[in-house]
Amino acid sequence: MPPINLTLNGKPWSVDADPDMPLLWAVREIAGKTGSKFGCGAAQCGACTMHVDGQPVRACSTPIGSIAGSKVTTIEGIEGKVAKAVQDAWVKLDVVQCGYCQSGQIMSAVALLTDNAKPTDQDIDSAMSGNLCRCSTYVRIRAAIHAAAKALEI
Amino acid sequence: MPDGHMTQSPESASRRRFLQVTGGAGVGLMVGFTWTGTSRRAQAAAAAAKAFEPNAFVTVAPDNTVTVLIKHLEMGQGVFTGLTAIVAEEMDADWAQMRAEHAPANAKLYNNTAFGPIQGTGGSTSVYNSWTQLRQAGATARALLVAAAAQTWGVPASAITVSKGVVSSGTHKATFGELAATAATLPVPADVPLKDPKSFTLVGTKLPRKDSAEKTTGKAVFAIDVVQPGMLVAVVQRPPRFGATAQAIDAKAAKAVKGVVEVVQIPRGVAVLATSYWAAHQGREALKVTWDESKAERRGTEAIIADYKALLPKPGQLVTKEGDVDAVKGAKTLKAEFTFPYLAHAPMEPLTCVVKLGKDACEIWAGDQFQTIDQANAAKTAGLKPEQVTIHTVYAGGSFGRRANVESDYIVEGVSIAKALSDAKVQGGKLAGRPVKLIWSREDDIRGGRYRPLYVHGMEAKLGADGSVLAWRHRIVGQSIMAGSPFEQPGKPDATSVEGAAEIPYTIPNRLVDLHTTTSPVPVLWWRSVGSTHTAFAVETFIDELAAEARQDPVAFRRKLMEKHPRHLAVLNLAVEKADWGKPLPKGWARGVAVAESFRSVVAHVAEVSQDDKGRIKVERVVCAVDCGIAVTPDVVKAQMEGGIGFGLGAVMFGAITMTDGVVDQANFDSYRCLRIDEMPKVEVHIVPSANPPTGVGEPGVPPLGPAVANAIAALTGKRIRDLPFAGSVSV
Numbered sequence: 001m002p003p004i005n006l007t008l009n010g011k012p013w014s015v016d017a018d019p020d021m022p023l024l025w026a027v028r029e030i031a032g033k034t035g036s037k038f039g040c041g042a043a044q045c046g047a048c049t050m051h052v053d054g055q056p057v058r059a060c061s062t063p064i065g066s067i068a069g070s071k072v073t074t075i076e077g078i079e080g081k082v083a084k085a086v087q088d089a090w091v092k093l094d095v096v097q098c099g100y101c102q103s104g105q106i107m108s109a110v111a112l113l114t115d116n117a118k119p120t121d122q123d124i125d126s127a128m129s130g131n132l133c134r135c136s137t138y139v140r141i142r143a144a145i146h147a148a149a150k151a152l153e154i
Numbered sequence: 155m156p157d158g159h160m161t162q163s164p165e166s167a168s169r170r171r172f173l174q175v176t177g178g179a180g181v182g183l184m185v186g187f188t189w190t191g192t193s194r195r196a197q198a199a200a201a202a203a204k205a206f207e208p209n210a211f212v213t214v215a216p217d218n219t220v221t222v223l224i225k226h227l228e229m230g231q232g233v234f235t236g237l238t239a240i241v242a243e244e245m246d247a248d249w250a251q252m253r254a255e256h257a258p259a260n261a262k263l264y265n266n267t268a269f270g271p272i273q274g275t276g277g278s279t280s281v282y283n284s285w286t287q288l289r290q291a292g293a294t295a296r297a298l299l300v301a302a303a304a305q306t307w308g309v310p311a312s313a314i315t316v317s318k319g320v321v322s323s324g325t326h327k328a329t330f331g332e333l334a335a336t337a338a339t340l341p342v343p344a345d346v347p348l349k350d351p352k353s354f355t356l357v358g359t360k361l362p363r364k365d366s367a368e369k370t371t372g373k374a375v376f377a378i379d380v381v382q383p384g385m386l387v388a389v390v391q392r393p394p395r396f397g398a399t400a401q402a403i404d405a406k407a408a409k410a411v412k413g414v415v416e417v418v419q420i421p422r423g424v425a426v427l428a429t430s431y432w433a434a435h436q437g438r439e440a441l442k443v444t445w446d447e448s449k450a451e452r453r454g455t456e457a458i459i460a461d462y463k464a465l466l467p468k469p470g471q472l473v474t475k476e477g478d479v480d481a482v483k484g485a486k487t488l489k490a491e492f493t494f495p496y497l498a499h500a501p502m503e504p505l506t507c508v509v510k511l512g513k514d515a516c517e518i519w520a521g522d523q524f525q526t527i528d529q530a531n532a533a534k535t536a537g538l539k540p541e542q543v544t545i546h547t548v549y550a551g552g553s554f555g556r557r558a559n560v561e562s563d564y565i566v567e568g569v570s571i572a573k574a575l576s577d578a579k580v581q582g583g584k585l586a587g588r589p590v591k592l593i594w595s596r597e598d599d600i601r602g603g604r605y606r607p608l609y610v611h612g613m614e615a616k617l618g619a620d621g622s623v624l625a626w627r628h629r630i631v632g633q634s635i636m637a638g639s640p641f642e643q644p645g646k647p648d649a650t651s652v653e654g655a656a657e658i659p660y661t662i663p664n665r666l667v668d669l670h671t672t673t674s675p676v677p678v679l680w681w682r683s684v685g686s687t688h689t690a691f692a693v694e695t696f697i698d699e700l701a702a703e704a705r706q707d708p709v710a711f712r713r714k715l716m717e718k719h720p721r722h723l724a725v726l727n728l729a730v731e732k733a734d735w736g737k738p739l740p741k742g743w744a745r746g747v748a749v750a751e752s753f754r755s756v757v758a759h760v761a762e763v764s765q766d767d768k769g770r771i772k773v774e775r776v777v778c779a780v781d782c783g784i785a786v787t788p789d790v791v792k793a794q795m796e797g798g799i800g801f802g803l804g805a806v807m808f809g810a811i812t813m814t815d816g817v818v819d820q821a822n823f824d825s826y827r828c829l830r831i832d833e834m835p836k837v838e839v840h841i842v843p844s845a846n847p848p849t850g851v852g853e854p855g856v857p858p859l860g861p862a863v864a865n866a867i868a869a870l871t872g873k874r875i876r877d878l879p880f881a882g883s884v885s886v
Contacts, residue, residue, distance in 0.1 A: 018412070030430075032381070034378075037502070037503070038431070042824070047502055075371065094789060097231070136799065138831040138834035
C-alpha cells in the first residue's frame with residue numbers, strides 16, 4: 001500500500017497505514033499527538049474533534065484513506081486569533097473539570113466562532129451538541145464562547 | 155463512594171510528626187523541602203524505608219516553586235486546586251508559585267484519614283479529610299521558613315512577617331526558595347499554631363484552577379496518552395452475560411489481522427494484543443470465543459424488577475425504627491412504588507491503564523482512584539509484594555466512582571495480560587516485559603457492569619386531618635455495593651443502600667425503614683452520590699406528594715417538618731429566596747424544590763421546567779444553595795454544583811442500563827444517552843457562608859436534582875414520575 005499524504009498541523013505528513021484506520025488513531029499512535037481523545041469510536045461524543053480543511057470532523061470515524069491530501073489541524077496545532085480567544089476564555093472562566101473532552105470542545109468552539117462571530121445561546125447549543133462532557137461543564141462552555149466572541153470584537 | 159462509616163478522624167493522622175530528610179545530593183527540608191534533581195518518589199521511598207512517619211506534602215524548590223503532593227486523584231473535581239489552596243493559605247504563599255502533583259501510592263504517608271489505612275479518593279472526602287492535615291503541613295513549612303530567616307538575619311521570629319510568598323523583617327527580604335536550604339537544617343517545631351480562619355486571604359476566594367492551562371491545550375496527560383518503549387495495546391473480549399467465563403477460544407482469524415501480536419486468556423476474558431489500538435480492535439472483531447454461561451445472570455432487568463417488587467410486601471432487615479408505624483390508625487394513607495435502573499458511569503476517558511511488569515517490579519500508570527488497594531491487587535495478581543508495585547497516578551478523564559473498586563478490575567486485567575506475556579509458553583517468553591496499554595472501548599464501558607445498582611422502593615405515609623405526617627414507612631430492595639469489600643459492616647444493613655433514607659431531616663413521630671439486600675452476578679458500584687441517587691429521589695418526591703395531598707405549599711410543608719434541622723432549613727430558605735419561590739412564571743412553566751444531605755453537605759435545588767406544545771419537557775433553570783462548611787475554593791464548589799446538576803439531570807431524564815435475557819441492551823452514547831449542552835439548564839449557585847470545617851462537594855449536587863425536577867413536572871402536569879428515567883413516562 002502506498003503511504004497516504006496529508007498535512008498535519010502545517011507540516012507534510014506521510015502515513016503508512018491501513019486506509020481504514022481512523023484518523024484519530026493515526027494521529028495519536030503514529031504521529032504521537034495525544035491531545036485529541038478517544039471517547040466513543042462512533043462519532044457520538046466529539047472528544048476526537050479535529051479540523052480537516054477547516055471543518056470540524058469526528059476523527060474517530062474518519063478513515064485516514066478518505067482524506068488524503070487534506071489539511072488536518074489538532075489541538076496541538078491550532079493557532080490564530082480565534083483559537084487564542086477561545087483558549088484564553090477557557091482558562092479565564094476555568095471551564096475544565098476532568099479535561100478529557102475539552103480538546104474536542106475547543107476545536108468545535110473555534111470552528112463555530114470562525115463561522116459565526118456572534119453566536120446566540122441557541123447557535124452554541126446547536127454547534128456544540130455533538131460534544132459530550134460528562135462533567136457537565138456546559139454552563140461554562142456557553143459562557144466562555146460568549147466571552148471569546150466578545151474579546152474578538154475588540 | 156465509601157464514606158462516613160469509617161473509623162479514623164481526620165485529626166488523628168494529622169498529628170503525625172514532621173521530620174527532616176537529608177540526602178547525598180543536598181539537604182531537603184521535610185514537610186519536605188526538596189531539591190532539584192532528586193525525585194520525590196525516591197525521597198518518599200527513602201523516608202518510608204526508614205520507617206519514619208513523615209507528612210510529606212510540601213516541597214519548596216530553590217526556584218521558589220512550592221509543590222503540594224496531592225494524595226487524591228484529580229478527576230475533575232478540583233483537588234489540585236483545593237488541596238493546594240489549603241497549604242498555600244497557611245504558608246502565606248503566592249498562588250502563582252504553587253504547583254500540584256499526584257503523590258505516589260503509600261498508605262502510610264498518604265492514606266485517606268476518612269477511610270482508615272487506605273489511600274483513595276471517594277465519598278467527597280478529599281478536602282474534608284485533608285483540611286487539618288494540610289493546614290498543619292503548610293503552617294509547619296511556614297514556621298521553618300520563618301526560623302530560617304530569623305537565623306540568617308539574626309532577628310527574632312516575632313519580628314518576621316510573611317506575605318504572598320515573601321518573608322521580610324525591616325529591610326530584609328527573601329523568597330521561600332532562597333530560604334529553603336537553611337530551613338531544611340532546622341528542627342521541626344512540634345506544635346505550630348494554625349491561622350484564625352478570619353485572617354484567610356486565599357481560602358474562600360476565587361483562585362484559578364491549577365490544571366486549566368494544560369487541559370485547554372491538549373497537554374494534560376491521561377493514562378490513555380502514556381507511551382512506553384515497546385508497548386503493546388490490548389483490548390479484552392469479555393463475556394456477553396455477567397458471570398460467564400471463556401470456555402473455548404478460536405484465535406486464528408484474530409492473529410491473522412495485521413498488527414495483532416498475541417491473544418491470551420485472562421480470568422476476565424480474552425485479550426488481543428497488537429501494535430496499535432486499531433489493530434487490536436480489529437483482532438477482537440475476528441476473535442471467536444465460546445462462553446460457559448452456567449453461572450451467568452440470565453434474567454432481564456424486567457424480571458429483576460419483578461423479583462424485587464415481589465419482596466416489597468415482606469418486612470426486610472431493620473434500618474430505622476422510631477415510634478410504631480402500625481399503631482397509627484384511621485389516618486389517610488398514601489402509597490408509592492419507585493424503580494431505579496442500573497446506571498453506567500460512562501466517564502469520558504474509558505478505563506485505561508499501562509502496565510510494565512518485570513521479574514521483581516511492576517509499574518502502573520492510571521487515573522488511579524484507590525492507589526493502595528490497586529497496588530495490593532496488582533501485587534497479588536503479579537505474584538509480587540505491594541512495595542514492588544509503583545503506581546503513577548495521572549489525571550483521570552472523569553470517574554464518578556468507576557475507577558474506585560475494591561477488585562481493581564481494569565488494573566487487574568492489565569496486570570493479568572502483562573503476566574500472561576511473561577509465560578514461557580507464550581512465544582517462548584519473548585514478549586515478557588513488554589509494557590501493555592489496556593484500553594476499554596466505549597462499548598466495553600457501557601456493557602462492562604459495575605453499575606449503580608437497580609433498586610425498587612416502597613413507601614407508605616399516613617397523614618392526619620391537619621396535614622401532619624403521622625407515620626412513614628420506607629422499604630428498599632437492591633444489591634449491596636459494600637458486600638465483600640473492606641468497607642462492609644457485617645451484620646449491619648448495607649449503608650450504601652440506605653444512606654439518605656435511614657436519617658431524614660423531617661421529624662415524623664412513627665418511622666420505619668427496612669431493607670432487602672439482593673444478589674446477582676451483575677457487578678455494582680458506587681456512582682456519584684451513591685445511595686442518595688435513589689433515596690433522595692424517593693424521600694423528596696414523596697414528601698412533595700404529601701404536601702400536595704395536604705394542600706400545602708411544598709416549601710412551607712418542608713419548613714414545618716424541618717424545624718429541628720436548622721442547617722437544612724437555612725439551605726432550603728436560601729435556595730427558594732434566590733429562586734423567587736412563589737413568584738409567577740411564564741405559562742407552561744413550573745417550579746419544584748428538593749433538599750438533601752449527603753457527604754456531610756446539604757444542597758437544595760429549585761428547578762424550573764417548561765413543556766412545549768409537543769409535550770416535551772425541558773429544564774430551564776436550576777437555582778442551587780449549598781452548605782459545605784468553609785468553601786475552600788468557592789469557584790470549584792460552584793463548578794461541582796453545576797456539574798452535579800448536569801450529571802444528575804442526564805441520569806433522571808434518560809439514563810438506564812437495561813438487559814434482555816441477561817445481555818445489556820445499550821452499547822454507546824447513542825443508546826446510553828447522556829446530557830448534552832442543548833439540554834443543560836441555566837444554573838445559579840449560592841453558597842451558605844460558614845465557619846465550619848469543609849465538607850464534600852463532588853457528589854452532593856446530584857441527589858436533590860432529580861426530585862426537584864420531578865416535583866416541578868408534577869406541578870406542571872400533575873404527573874408523578876416514580877419509574878426512572880423520566881423518558882419512560884414523558885417526552886424529554
